[in-house]
Amino acid sequence: xxxxxxxxxxxxxxxxxxxxxxxxxxxxxxxxxxxxxxxxxxxxxxxxxxxxxxxxxxxxxxxxxxxxxxxxxxxxxxxxxxxxxxxxxxxxxxxxxxxxxxxxxxxxxxxxxxxxxxxxxxxxxxxxxxxxxxxxxxxxxxxxxxxxxxxxxxxxxxxxxxxxxxxxxxxxxxxxxxxxxxxxxxxxxxxxxxxxxxxxxxxxxxxxxxxxxxxxxxxxxxxxxxxxx
Amino acid sequence: xxxxxxxxxxxxxxxxxxxxxxxxxxxxxxxxxxxxxxxxxxxxxxxxxxxxxxxxxxxxxxxxxxxxxxxxxxxxxxxxxxxxxxxxxxxxxxxxxxxxxxxxxxxxxxxxxxxxxxxxxxxxxxxxxxxxxxxxxxxxxxxxxxxxxxxxxxxxxxxxxxxxxxxxxxxxxxxxxxxxxxxxxxxxxxxxxxxxxxxxxxxxxxxxxxxxxxxxxxxxxxxxxxxxxxx
Numbered sequence: 210x211x212x213x214x215x216x217x218x219x220x221x222x223x224x225x226x227x228x229x230x231x232x233x234x235x236x237x238x239x240x241x242x243x244x245x246x247x248x249x250x251x252x253x254x255x256x257x258x259x260x261x262x263x264x265x266x267x268x269x270x271x272x273x274x275x276x277x278x279x280x281x282x283x284x285x286x287x288x289x290x291x292x293x294x295x296x297x298x299x300x301x302x303x304x305x306x307x308x309x310x311x312x313x314x315x316x317x318x319x320x321x322x323x324x325x326x327x328x329x330x331x332x333x334x335x336x337x338x339x340x341x342x343x344x345x346x347x348x349x350x351x352x353x354x355x356x357x358x359x360x361x362x363x364x365x366x367x368x369x370x371x372x373x374x375x376x377x378x379x380x381x382x383x384x385x386x387x388x389x390x391x392x393x394x395x396x397x398x399x400x401x402x403x404x405x406x407x408x409x410x411x412x413x414x415x416x417x418x419x420x421x422x423x424x425x426x427x428x429x430x431x432x433x434x435x436x437x438x
Numbered sequence: 439x440x441x442x443x444x445x446x447x448x449x450x451x452x453x454x455x456x457x458x459x460x461x462x463x464x465x466x467x468x469x470x471x472x473x474x475x476x477x478x479x480x481x482x483x484x485x486x487x488x489x490x491x492x493x494x495x496x497x498x499x500x501x502x503x504x505x506x507x508x509x510x511x512x513x514x515x516x517x518x519x520x521x522x523x524x525x526x527x528x529x530x531x532x533x534x535x536x537x538x539x540x541x542x543x544x545x546x547x548x549x550x551x552x553x554x555x556x557x558x559x560x561x562x563x564x565x566x567x568x569x570x571x572x573x574x575x576x577x578x579x580x581x582x583x584x585x586x587x588x589x590x591x592x593x594x595x596x597x598x599x600x601x602x603x604x605x606x607x608x609x610x611x612x613x614x615x616x617x618x619x620x621x622x623x624x625x626x627x628x629x630x631x632x633x634x635x636x637x638x639x640x641x642x643x644x645x646x647x648x649x650x651x652x653x654x655x656x657x658x659x660x661x662x663x664x665x666x667x668x669x
Contacts, residue, residue, distance in 0.1 A: 214560060215627035218584050221573070226634050289578040292522035319439055338451045373440035381449055384456040 228285045232297045235282045239275050239301030243308035246271050250311055251354060256363030257318040268312055275305055276329065283333045291335045299340055306336070306344025311351045318366060320345065320374075342381075346396040349374055353403035357410045368411045371404045461515055462527050469508040469531045476501040476538045483545055484604040488613065495547035502542060505535050506568055513570055513580040521578050529586055536564055536582065536590035541597055544620070557620050558594070561587045585638055588628075592641045595621050599648035602655045611664045618652045625649050 249267050253260060260268065278301075286294055306326055313321035323341045330336065349371060356367040378400060383393055479498045486494055512528055543552050543559050551567045552559045564582060565572035571581040598617045605613040625645050633639035659665050 210556065211623045211627040212630065215630040218588065219631050221575075221584055222638075223632055226632070288576055289521055289574060292520040295522070320441060320444055322441075322444060338448055338455075342448060370440050373442070377440065377442060377445040381445065381452065383452055384459070 228290070229294060229297055232282055232285055232294045235278050236298050236301030239278050240304040242271050242275050242278070243301070243304040246308040247311055247351060250308075250315055251351070251358065253315055253355075254359055256315060256355075256359070256366065258316070260312075260316060272309070272312075272329075275308075276331075279330050279334050283331050286335070287333050291333065295335055295337070298334075299337075302334070302336055302340045303343045303347065306340060307347040307351065310344060310348045311355075314348065314352065314370075315355070318363070318370070320348075342378075343396065345374070346378070346400055349400045349403050353407050356407045364407075364411055364414060368407050371407055375400060375404045458519060458524070459527065462512070462524055465508060465512045465515065466528045466531055469505060469512065469528070469535070472501065472505045472508060473531055473534045473538065476505060477534070480538055480541055480545075483541075484601060485608070487608050488546075488605075488610055491545060495542060495545055498538070498542050499547050502535070502538055502548075505538075509535065509568055509570060516580040521574075521580060525583075529583075532582065533586050533590045533593070535568075536587060537593040537597075539564060539567065540590060540594045544594065544598065558591070558624075588631075588638060589641055591624060592628075592645060595624055595645050595648045599651045602652045606655060606659065611659055612666050614652060614655045614659060615665065618649075618656050621645070621649055621652060 246268050249264050250260075253264060259265070282298065286298065309326055309329065310321045313319070313325075323336065323338065326341065327336050352367055352371055356364050356371075378397060476498055479494060479501055482494050483491060509532070516524060516528070539548065540558055542548055544557050548559070548567070552563055559567070561572045561582065561584065564587065568582070571577075571579060572587070573584050574581040598621055602614040602617045605611075605617075628642050628645055631638075631642075633642060656665070
């Protein structure tokens with residue numbers, strides 16, 4: 210009797226582990242593609258205007274790949290399973306939101322809404338408010354990098370936007386029993402750091418900007434060394 | 439330009455979800471408090487000879503039925519939301535309750551709810567007793583999961599290993615053999631599972647130590663010819 214009961218349990222647990230592993234793998238692939246999108250967007254030198262064709266092509270190809278990955282995982286996350294594996298897929302979703310919102314910000318200088326993000330994905334994919342908040346937190350980091358590497362291009366505007374986001378994040382009140390947002394305070398610290406870096410950079414341009422040869426842009430042959438600011 | 443209304447909307451969502459969590463948390467707290475009382479009653483089995491267990495089991499049954507009311511209250515609220523979204527809030531207490539039910543049944547209580555000569559209740563029997571569904575795969579509703587059930591069985595194995603030792607102290611030399619046979623059966627069952635690195639794996643590792651503990655007791659008894667002939 211015990212053997213037959215446990216035999217059934219084994220089959221079910223095996224199916225559960227298989228689903229879980231497939232989802233984790235997909236989530237990692239989505240994360241990797243999203244990071245590549247972010248890297249190429251960091252090479253853009255202008256704000257609030259259409260992307261250069263090469264980067265636009267690159268980005269939209271990768272976004273299409275990501276949507277395809279999400280589509281492949283749909284059978285594993287339908288119905289009751291959507292929340293069951295939410296945590297496994299959440300990493301990929303947050304990175305995707307970071308890429309998508311950065312892509313949106315660079316072109317339009319506004320925040321993409323949660324609804325707009327959901328519309329890009331199959332309806333079965335669960336995009337939670339927490340994912341959105343976490344993705345936007347990471348967006349502030351990208352905005353900071355973008356601001357300090359592109360220097361004057363849109364710097365003043367980015368400073369204003371970052372301050373706006375900072376104060377909005379700070380005014381969110383989250384009860385401590387809240388599941389997903391436990392590492393919220395860590396994210397807040399990182400974001401405050403980003404905002405300050407950009408504020409200092411803006412200050413630097415104002416004070417020393419006149420000493421900079423006109424048309425000078427930072428050397429982008431190596432990785433962006435934002436910490437040295 | 440940052441649209442502040444985005445954040446206002448998020449705050450509304452956070453508040454709504456906080457309210458749901460508070461509501462569930464309050465029920466789970468009550469379930470936990472009643473659960474501690476049940477477990478205190480059941481732990482009297484360690485110091486009560488088996489022929490005098492009846493009153494202990496009757497009291498435990500009454501307390502378990504009290505917990506069942508809370509589970510039904512929980513179900514009513516939880517059914518309004520996606521199951522796995524909030525499952526983490528109550529899973530621990532539900533496991534504890536199933537553990538109490540299984541232990542009580544093993545000790546001879548809840549006779550009407552287990553089939554024939556079986557020493558434990560199957561997941562279906564537990565579900566029927568609690569009037570909740572079990573192991574739902576399609577429908578998104580409150581239920582007892584396989585993992586929760588298995589974790590409760592592991593707790594029972596650990597508790598029975600302790601009971602084997604205490605039975606000897608009470609002068610009951612037959613029970614350690616019964617316990618030994620039973621948990622070896624369950625151990626064989628758990629060995630059929632392909633466990634990954636998760637909580638079930640970690641907890642089920644303890645079964646082999648429980649088996650060894652009971653085997654040591656049985657060994658000591660048989661070495662000294664203390665095992666009853668008819669056991």
